Amino acid sequence: MFGSLVLLAHGIIYFIVMGSIFRARQSIGVGVFFCLLGTMHFLETYLAATFFIELPFGLISPGSTVMFTGKLAFFLLLYIKEDAEVMRQPIYGLLSGNILMIALGLLLRLYSNPASLPGYNPDLRFIDQMGLLMVWGSLLLFIDLIALVIIYERLGKLVTTTVPGRIFISLALVLSFDQAFFYLGLHHLTGVPESAFYGGWIAKVAAAAFFSLMMTAYLRIFEREPLPVQSRRAADVFDRLTYRHRYEKLAERVGRDALTGLQDRGQFDAKGAAMLQAASQSGLSLSLMMIDIDHFKSINDSRGHVVGDGVIRKVAETIVASKREGDELFRYGGEEFALLCPQMPPGAMALAERIRAAVADSTHPELQRPVTVSIGIATFPTHARVFRELLEKADAALYRAKASGRNGVVGADA
Known part of the structure; x- marks a missing residue:
């Protein structure tokens, strides 16, 4: 009790x-x-x-x-x-x-000989x-x-x-x-x-x-x-x-571009190869668009990097709004973006033109001129059989678009 x-x-x-x-x-x-x-x-x-x-x-x-x-x-x-x-x-x-x-x-325990004291010992x-x-x-x-x-x-x-x-x-x-x-x-x-x-x-x-x-x-x-x-x-x-x-x-933030929230270059390298392999196994096509903001350096030089960052974000938002739901958009680096489009031909050129026009029509109140982009396109398996080659072909097409006066879309050479 x-x-x-x-x-x-x-x-x-x-x-x-x-x-x-x-x-x-x-x-x-x-x-x-x-x-x-x-x-x-x-x-x-x-x-x-x-x-x-x-x-x-x-x-x-x-x-x-x-x-x-x-x-x-x-x-x-x-x-x-x-x-x-x-x-x-x-x-x-x-x-x-x-x-x-x-x-x-x-x-x-490494010290095996502690001092002995009256009363309690360790x-x-x-x-x-x-x-x-x-x-x-x-x-x-x-x-x-x-x-x-x-x-x-x-x-x-x-x-x-x-x-x-x-x-x-x-x-x-x-x-x-x-x-x-x-x-x-x-x-x-x-x-x-x-x-x-x-x-x-x-x-x-x-x-x-x-x-x-x-x-x-x-x-x-x-x-x-x-x-x-x-x-x-x-x-x-x-x-x-x-x-x-x-x-x-944390996992959601890893692989994301801090400025735009898009997937980053590392995600592009990993997903691009995987998507091309999947397209190859299923007998489907995969188009890659390399998209570059025209004369971006002059924007940074004349209006500052804060305005330049705003332009990058606005262009990214415009591309997201224009692409298809299954397409994967990445910030490739600087003012350049990469867009992977499964099962796209023959509509890749039309989509690229829609993106180009949407960017050109978007407004940038802080600038005195419109912002435009140049786009190069390459498609698997028509233009390349491996992902690195596909990227090289899309890059080459992008450079031709810029050399021909910018604000345009150019497809890769067969």
């Missing part, structure tokens, strides 16, 4: 202190809450490995039962009131800190053991939190829309998984008996009910803003927790 009261008091104090710091996050910053989580992480792991209370249904550790369950509950609260991107920050911090602790502990084996447990616990925490949020969101669609029910079921399911795998690591490192597994699981489910009620009361009393009604997709949650969405945004 006394042991149960100790665990209950432990949970109440834990929630009051953590909840107070969480409540004050808008004024003192969420970083204070993160630091508190990190501080509790060591004590939680230490108690989970060394301190147990014997109850009729098994051995119970306050660290594993109360503190870890409370931590999961507050991570879920962080997700509910903030978002997945805020929630993931302390996860990566805890995991990185635990790995660093192990690395520094191993480094200190026990690096204990540090290693705790470090491994904390890394294992952090890896499980990472999996736990992804599962916790996904289950919480799915429950809102399939089972119950009540906040207490969603919180409790989510916590109970994830804690059952965590108890099994954390016990395996704990048993391997410290040899805790099997009764710690069963007792811990029962106590964690009870703690899940306790923290679910406490969180619900907290939300209703202190943070009454309406909670999101629409459930998030599991894929969206996973992307946010694992930084995948940032990778996808």
Whole structure:
């Protein structure tokens, strides 16, 4: 009976202190809450490995039962009131800190003769053991939190829309998984008996009910803003927790020209060869247009590079508006563009003429004259059989267009 009261008091104090710091996050910053989580992480792991209370249904550790369950509950609260991107920050911090602790502990082993002092002496084996447990616990925490949020969101669609029910079921399911795998690591490192597994699981489910009620009361009393009604997709949650969405945004920027947003020269080299190979295998044609802005250097020299950049962007927009949907436009370099057009002949010349006319008709208020382009065209397989040769033929046609007075379209020699 006394042991149960100790665990209950432990949970109440834990929630009051953590909840107070969480409540004050808008004024003192969420970083204070993160630091508190990190501080509790060591004590939680230490108690989970060394301190147990014997109850009729098994051995119970306050660290594993109360503190870890409370931590999961507050991570879920962080997700509910903030978002997945805020929630993931302390996860990566805890995991990185635990790995660093192990690395520094191993480094200190190189010095095998530390000074002997009265009282406590260094026990690096204990540090290693705790470090491994904390890394294992952090890896499980990472999996736990992804599962916790996904289950919480799915429950809102399939089972119950009540906040207490969603919180409790989510916590109970994830804690059952965590108890099994954390016990395996704990048993391997410290040899805790099997009764710690069963007792811990029962106590964690009870703690899940306790923290679910406490969180619900907290939300209703202190943070009454309406909670999101629409459930998030599991894929969206996973992307946010694992930084995948940032990778996808970065991937979108890679291979893009910063000025125009078009695909760049590297993309042209890669896609051009691939598109020609695909055309060859399917017995289709592929036309390449090299498009160059006429007298562009004089624009830069007389009106400056800012105006010149605006001209490049406007020409790029005009070509995009004039090309077909399946055509691929690239900024080849400087004031030159490349347009790959699958299955184009005999309409390549007509499309090129449409692009030339559209550019000539576009307005540039900052200039005193119209902007024009010269275009050279070459087609596979009529003019070339490999991509490099196709580019050379289109370039040669472009130079003839410029030599013949510019603002024109010239096809490659057969």
